Amino acid sequence: xxxxxxxxxxxxFGAAPFFLASFHISLLTEILILAIFALSLNILVGYTGLVxxxxxxxxxxxxxxxGLIGQHVSAEIITTLLGGVLVSFMxxxxxxxxxxxxxxxxxxxxxxAFSQMIYSFIYQSTTWTGGSNGLTGIPTPSLLGLELSxxxxxxxxxxxxxxxxxxxxxxxxxxxxxxxxxxxxENETRLKSMxxxxxxxxYVAFVISGxxxxxxxxxxxxxxxxxxxxxxxxxxxxxxxxxxLIGGAGTMIGPVLxxxxxxxxxxxIATYTDMWMLLLGVIFIFFVIFLPEGIYGVWQRSTRKWLxxxxxxxxxxxxxxxxxx
Amino acid sequence: xxxxxxxIAQFINGLSYGMLLxxxxxxxxxxxxILGVLNLxxxxxxxxxxxxxxxxxxSFGFSFWVALIIAPLTVAVxxxxxxxxxxxxxxxxxxxxQVLLTFGLAYILHDLAKLVxxxxxxxxxxxxxxxxxxxxxxxxxxxxxxxxxxxxLVLAIxxxxxxxxxxxxxxxxxxxxxxxxxxxxxVNIRFVFTVVFVLGGFLAGFGGVIAxxxxxxxxxxxxxxxxxxxxxxxxxxxxxxxxxxxxxxxxGVLETFGRYLVPEISMFIIFALMAVILIWRPHGLLGKQVTxx
Numbered sequence: 001x002x003x004x005x006x007x008x009x010x011x012x013f014g015a016a017p018f019f020l021a022s023f024h025i026s027l028l029t030e031i032l033i034l035a036i037f038a039l040s041l042n043i044l045v046g047y048t049g050l051v052x053x054x055x056x057x058x059x060x061x062x063x064x065x066x067g068l069i070g071q072h073v074s075a076e077i078i079t080t081l082l083g084g085v086l087v088s089f090m091x092x093x094x095x096x097x098x099x100x101x102x103x104x105x106x107x108x109x110x111x112x113a114f115s116q117m118i119y120s121f122i123y124q125s126t127t128w129t130g131g132s133n134g135l136t137g138i139p140t141p142s143l144l145g146l147e148l149s150x151x152x153x154x155x156x157x158x159x160x161x162x163x164x165x166x167x168x169x170x171x172x173x174x175x176x177x178x179x180x181x182x183x184x185x186e187n188e189t190r191l192k193s194m195x196x197x198x199x200x201x202x203y204v205a206f207v208i209s210g211x212x213x214x215x216x217x218x219x220x221x222x223x224x225x226x227x228x229x230x231x232x233x234x235x236x237x238x239x240x241x242x243x244x245l246i247g248g249a250g251t252m253i254g255p256v257l258x259x260x261x262x263x264x265x266x267x268x269i270a271t272y273t274d275m276w277m278l279l280l281g282v283i284f285i286f287f288v289i290f291l292p293e294g295i296y297g298v299w300q301r302s303t304r305k306w307l308x309x310x311x312x313x314x315x316x317x318x319x320x321x322x323x324x325x
Numbered sequence: 326x327x328x329x330x331x332x333i334a335q336f337i338n339g340l341s342y343g344m345l346l347x348x349x350x351x352x353x354x355x356x357x358x359i360l361g362v363l364n365l366x367x368x369x370x371x372x373x374x375x376x377x378x379x380x381x382x383x384s385f386g387f388s389f390w391v392a393l394i395i396a397p398l399t400v401a402v403x404x405x406x407x408x409x410x411x412x413x414x415x416x417x418x419x420x421x422x423q424v425l426l427t428f429g430l431a432y433i434l435h436d437l438a439k440l441v442x443x444x445x446x447x448x449x450x451x452x453x454x455x456x457x458x459x460x461x462x463x464x465x466x467x468x469x470x471x472x473x474x475x476x477x478l479v480l481a482i483x484x485x486x487x488x489x490x491x492x493x494x495x496x497x498x499x500x501x502x503x504x505x506x507x508x509x510x511x512v513n514i515r516f517v518f519t520v521v522f523v524l525g526g527f528l529a530g531f532g533g534v535i536a537x538x539x540x541x542x543x544x545x546x547x548x549x550x551x552x553x554x555x556x557x558x559x560x561x562x563x564x565x566x567x568x569x570x571x572x573x574x575x576x577g578v579l580e581t582f583g584r585y586l587v588p589e590i591s592m593f594i595i596f597a598l599m600a601v602i603l604i605w606r607p608h609g610l611l612g613k614q615v616t617x618x
Contacts, residue, residue: 051421051425053365053428098600098603101603101604102603104421105357105363105420105424106559108363108424109363109555109558109559110559112365112552112555113552113555113556113559113596113599114596116548116549116552116592117592117593117596120592121589121590121592121593124588124589125589234548235432235435238428238431238432241425241428245425275436275440276436277432277433277435277436278432278433278436278437278440280429280432281429281430281431281432281433281435281436282429282433284425284426284428284429284432285411285426285429285430285433288418288422288425288426288429289414289415289418289422289426292418292422
């Protein structure tokens with residue numbers, strides 16, 4: 001069943017450029033990039049129970065690293081991708097050391113503070129990053145010498161990485177390691193008493209999450225061809241957290257749905273008004289208060305209810321009391 | 326750093342900046358300590374205070390003193406509305422949801438401020454009474470900065486007195502260590518929550534007004550201040566006015582000197598300090614434990 005779904009997704013993504021206009025392909029690419037970003041945050045928020053408000057730091061580190069490598073070294077995708085991922089990996093290694101020392105709200109504060117530090121560095125360091133003007137003049141990415149000037153090529157690169165990562169993260173969260181992370185979310189004290197060194201597990205989850213966040217940043221550089229400091233700002237960290245929460249934290253498909261909803265909504269709203277943040281704030285508050293389990297959670301609940309009405313539930317086995325005793 | 330004069334001038338600047346941070350952080354720390362909610366919209370309330378003061382003084386032409394009274398009260402009313410409509414109804418959801426809620430609120434206030442006051446950098450002029458400068462030991466200092474230092478000191482002493490010598494202070498101290506328990510002892514804890522949140526809003530708005538002539542008004546101001554307030558909170562540790570005060574002064578002075586000497590990495594210095602404090606003294610300089618062992 002899983003393989004079938006995966007195969008259908010591969011076919012749909014493969015065929016999409018033949019049916020969709022380039023505007024829609026570009027929209028789809030943006031959704032997939034932000035879905036990777038949201039999936040990476042979901043490892044922390046949804047599976048480990050650590051709410052980070054600074055995930056844009058990794059996105060920005062990956063994006064700026066890829067852009068700078070593209071400008072100064074080579075525009076070859078393999079180079080920029082590896083370089084961007086490596087930079088965000090190193091950043092996650094360092095930031096993780098500090099953030100892992102604290103829990104709960106202090107974790108949230110520290111991640112927010114670190115990401116603002118990265119932001120202010122990018123904003124102030126005009127010689128490298130272009131400061132408030134953003135990083136411009138990033139060359140078109142190329143793969144083995146072939147220039148990926150068409151959005152369709154960027155889409156294919158993104159879609160392949162998305163499918164690989166989606167499958168990889170699905171396997172990861174179901175692995176024994178992933179189960180320990182869920183255990184940390186549910187009851188860390190208990191896991192500690194069972195002999196797990198939960199700090200190491202949280203640290204690894206943080207590093208994986210940050211590295212993949214950087215990967216999505218690299219893809220965003222290919223897609224956008226331009227990086228602004230707002231891509232590292234707290235609003236970006238907030239937006240990706242909103243995607244995870246309204247889609248459904250702790251599920252695989254949830255963050256993807258959340259990313260799709262937010263990107264589509266932003267594209268539609270932007271034609272009418274520039275009060276996008278106001279609306280985003282209202283949506284955020286609405287979901288936090290009324291639908292904390294997210295879109296996918298609501299869908300799961302309602303289908304379960306619906307199925308309960310349709311399919312006769314298996315009756316519980318009656319236990320013969322005398323036999324048991 | 327060319328001479329001793331600049332050092333002293335920068336030190337005074339840093340001291341007044343630290344006082345501003347103290348005013349803002351003590352509101353944040355009170356709310357966090359008693360309600361258990363890290364109010365991520367605290368910086369936005371600070372921003373609202375500054376913008377309302379701008380409207381009162383520049384758009385309507387009243388004096389700075391009117392703004393100093395009206396703007397914090399306006400922000401306090403805004404905090405009251407937020408507490409009664411959003412926070413009060415969501416205590417059952419848990420603290421994490423409430424923090425996310427204040428984060429959503431920060432988005433809304435960010436856009437509202439941009440809608441009403443635009444995205445340009447604005448400024449409020451220093452009240453004429455304090456616009457001059459004074460010379461101490463043959464050196465001149467802007468009077469307003471000295472006044473800000475005085476205001477910070479008075480506020481610090483006042484808050485310390487309230488917290489340590491009055492009945493309300495006793496309730497707040499008890500609330501900081503165990504808010505459920507004082508509810509069980511017959512204190513109307515929900516009412517205390519409301520009062521503390523409104524007080525936090527008032528302090529944020531007050532900070533916004535007195536900071537406006539020094540720091541100016543711009544769209545990103547709220548998070549820049551919030552981040553520094555969070556750093557002060559972590560460094561100072563929870564639950565002590567003295568800790569917050571000391572941390573605010575240290576961060577204020579360090580940030581000012583950093584900006585003057587090495588502007589590109591000034592924020593790094595602050596964060597390096599925070600990192601060192603977190604490793605060396607996990608409880609913060611003077612306060613309760615924040616890390617696990």
